[in-house]
Amino acid sequence: MKVDSDKQFLLARLGAAVRVPVPDVDRGRGDARNLLAVVMSVRENGFYRLGTAQGVVNQLYARSGFTPCRKELIRIEDVKKHLFDQLLLLSPQEVARVS
Numbered sequence: 001m002k003v004d005s006d007k008q009f010l011l012a013r014l015g016a017a018v019r020v021p022v023p024d025v026d027r028g029r030g031d032a033r034n035l036l037a038v039v040m041s042v043r044e045n046g047f048y049r050l051g052t053a054q055g056v057v058n059q060l061y062a063r064s065g066f067t068p069c070r071k072e073l074i075r076i077e078d079v080k081k082h083l084f085d086q087l088l089l090l091s092p093q094e095v096a097r098v099s
Helices: 002-008 092-098
Strands: 017-019 034-042 047-053 053-059
Touching: 002 053, 034 092, 053 092
Parallel strands: none
Antiparallel strands: 017 034, 034 047, 047 053
């Protein structure tokens, strides 16, 4: 079962643009259905830290939680930083509301 999952969900590379679906219960009528993000880091346990143009998403994602994009629509350099050059952490709901 793990082998089948690994075949279906190939590893995402650092800097890859990805699409993250936002659950219906977490978004309003005018909010985005998907987030456009970039892979910021990959943890040793297989979880991914994702960043958006509005900031960094404050939760880690498993590989099955997002879909890689074919084109590079966002880069790591496009991720918004805070005043003191620190990464701005946002929840997926906040990112969907802003974008």
